[in-house]
Amino acid sequence: MCCWRQWGSVGLLLLLLHLLMMSASSSSGKSPPRCLYCRKVLGKGNSTAFVDVGVQLRVHSSEQVLVVDNGLFQLNLSIPGGDVTGIRYNGIDNLLETLRDDFDRGYWDVVWNWPGKNITFDRVHGTTFEVVTENEDLLELSFVRTWDVSVNETFAPMNIDKRYIIRRGISGFYAYGILDRPEGWPNIDMDQVRIVFKLQKDLFHYMAISDERQRIMPMPEDRETGLPLAYPEAVLLTNPTNQDLRGEVDDKYQYSCENKDNRVHGWICGEPPVGFWMITPSNEFRTAGPIKQDLTSHVGPITLSMFVSTHYAGKEVGMKFRNGDRWQKVFGPVLVYLNSITSEGGVGSLWEDAKGQMAYEAETWPYDFVLFQAFPLSDERGSVAGQLLVADRYMTKDYMWGDSAYVGLAPPGEAGSWQRENKGYQFWTQADKKGRFFIEKIRPGNYNLYAWLPGIIGDYKYDVNVIITPGCAIKLGVLVYKPPRQGPTLWEIGIPDRTASEFSVPEPYPTLSNFLYTTSTQDKFRQYGLWERYMDLYPESDLVYAVGVSDYSRDWFFAHVTRNTYNLTYKATTWQIIFELEEVSQSGNYTLQLALASANEADLQVRFNDPSIEPAHFSTGQIGNDNAIARHGIHGLYWLFSIQVPCSLLGTRNNTIFLTQAQAKGAFQGVMYDYIRLEGPPKI
Known part of the structure; x- marks a missing residue:
């Protein structure tokens, strides 16, 4: 039945409205309209045909839940909070931990503080909900929390727009956030921005971070019965559920990863064989450059998408907002990818498939389906090319190739400032053996070009600002780095x-x-x-x-x-x-x-x-x-x-x-x- 039957008189009014729309579109020769909520065709009789992207609104006691189904998986979102309360896939009613409260399964949070004050852990729950885009191929949903000075001790002074995109034929959903501070807002520090997913502990036992870093993981209760070590995150497993893990140390920091390598990680359920993966197609929105380290997945089972954090760097890389400056940044999109075993594959094929999906997502970045005005599409971005050489007369009289140099664009600053930069966007690549580099898909803006080389001390900075405009292809030619050197x-x-x-x-x-x-x-x-x-x-x-x-x-x-x-x-x-x-x-x-x-x-x-x-x-x-x-x-x-x-x-x-x-x-x-x-x- 169509959703109007569940809503009484309100649903009847919606039905009458859509019937009028249907009549108008039929007379014009257009395809029959569909319910804006359950997406069923509003035709003669009781047609129940679905399109690949479908939306249904249901009411559970005092909480509203939005149910999105694209034929491959089903996503439940709280309204207007925008928390992910359920993911149904491959016969599993909910991949997320049902023993946790709805708001504690899939959520955004930020860590912030007033300057000089204690930090606050802030779960970001939307207060308004909107359907941003809706068509046969895609549905984009927005959950916004607008800062209110009357609750300024509780919420970070930041307007936060959490968005989710569900696409036809994609086994998973995209998530991104828009953080915005209008001019004149109060001073704050913000040390963490992330998305958290907590999976069913009785299903997901195998974790994969890379080809080499994969293993069966402890249960969360194993940590509770274990021996605490030098800090809370580290626990010695004394009587784990799986006795093969007895005597091991579990510590979430053992699974950290550098940004440049942190592209796909997640968990595998053994029965039925299902993978839950966090895919990050670009590092442009992460802070502190390519070798900044951060958390990935860990016992819970938990999977994270870390956008901002002070891990492995300290407060120096936390965002500091002063003097009421205007600021906005788009974090993501990232892809929560779901996969299952085909008749030809084994459990290991889930990891290989996730890597393949990651490569595809990176290749198609920037996504052409993200229509937010502050997310430039491919033709609105630019590129920079050049070659880096090294001049060190105490090593050789000739120039040396900038072999495997890390070369990147980041907001203007001193040489090496990129590793502490946190509010803008960064774009990095690794040069070839002759120091040739090509950086593409760069957002318009004002940047400095930085570099450093394995085997050479210090940091290089190009002494002219690089201005990226839509469609530009800047060729810098040969650049020469003279590393710090006083004598032989x-x-x-x-x-x-x-x-x-x-x-x-x-x-x-x-x-x-x-x-x-x-x-x-x-x-x-x-x-x-x-x-x-x-x-x-x-x-x-x-x-x-x-x-x-x-x-x-x-x-x-x-x-x-x-x-x-x-x-x-x-x-x-x-x-x-x-x-x-x-x-x-x-x-x-x-x-x-x-x-x-x-x-x-x-x-x-x-x-x-x-x-x-x-x-x-x-x-x-x-x-x-x-x-x-x-x-x-x-x-x-x-x-x-x-x-x-x-x-x-x-x-x-x-x-x-x-x-x-x-x-x-x-x-x-x-x-x-x-x-x-x-x-x-x-x-x-």
Whole structure:
């Protein structure tokens, strides 16, 4: 029956209206009209034919629920809140956890605070609902929450429009959000914007993040019965439902991923075989650039789409709104993709199919079906091409190709500012072996072009703003990066790649491991508790590294951490680099290039041949809040310090550089080194 029969007199009025529309369209030769709500054909008799995209409105007690069905799956949305309350697919009545409240299954949330005040976790529930687009191929729905000063202590001062798009023939739905602040609104900080989906725990047990990172996961109750570890997210499984997982550590941060690789992740249900995937076709709306790390999926079972967060970076990458400036940004769309096994495939084919869908979504970006005016279509965007070379006369007299350089456009700022940028859009690519790059699908706007290269320290910035206009194809030609360099290399430790992965990452405690990473050398750093192994390896005294004798892959611990005295107090630690010089120049300064891959509430002090001199010859001051040591990140934000070393501080024999991480209030204060290089005085 058509929906009017369920609505009484209101439905009858709707029916009469549509019958009038039907009569008008029939006389004009147009196709018969369909109900604006249930999408059934309004023809003679009781026709019940459906189109591929159908909408039905039902009322459950005091809550209104919108039911959308495109013939492949059914989506339930609360009205006007816009929470995803149900997803029916492949014979499963609801993929989402029915033991949770309707508003706690699929939702948007933001984390914000007034400057200097405590943070607020804000679930975003719409207050108005609108059908934005409705045709034979697509339905777009809008759920808006408009900020009201009368509730300013509860909701973030932000107008938020949550949108969902359901398309013909697509097994899943698109979600995107429009965050908007009119001019003159009050100052706030906003540290997180995301979408959360909580799946049925009795169905979804297998999680996949990448080809290598897939596994059967613990149940949420296994965490509740487990042993809490150094922070709430980490739990030792002592009596899990699946005894094969007994003795493992579960920690959601073990499944984090860099933005550039965070394209598809999700869960697989074994019976019936069904996949639930989060697909992100573009990184343009994510914050802090391509190597910013963030959460993906974890025990719950939970799947996330993270747009803004301070994970692995700290408040430096949180959005700060000051002085009442006008701001708007479109986050997404992302695709919640559903798949099931065909007669020819096995469970593994669900992951392969999800990857294929991800590739298709990326290829068709920007979507031509998103009609919001602030989402430019393909012909409204531009491109930039060029070639990056490197000039470092102490490495070679010739220019070097910018081999595999990361090249990107981000809002104007200083060199390297892209890794802390959070309000605009960024567009990145990786150059080929000869440094040639092509960045396409760029939104119109004013940008700087930035770059950095594996194997080369520092950050490049093109010194002219890049103005993107609709349809432009900018050719920048050859660009030359002159990395920080004062003199010839005397010695070096590590590889300048912005991570600490090349250093000595210890084996985890056998009783505190995640079995997924026990055979992996690439992801070994993701194990829990590795910071505590420093005390085992250096029980009496701190690390000493002898240039020319020691091997950094074996003798340089991956993280410079504090020393636990086992009475709930911690001590600062001082590492030593011992080296000799054939001669010491009596004119000109030496330079210590010190690159950090991470810093967390650290103060790194550097002294030359005198461990007790005060103040230190150099100090970073307290820097960083990325917490990458505790969260298995192997890097957070990148820091580079070029430290001048007067020749009077050095001798030909028995030189020692003392590196002291002076902050010692807890276990996770420290730094990860990326690369250290001592340069001689410049050669004329």
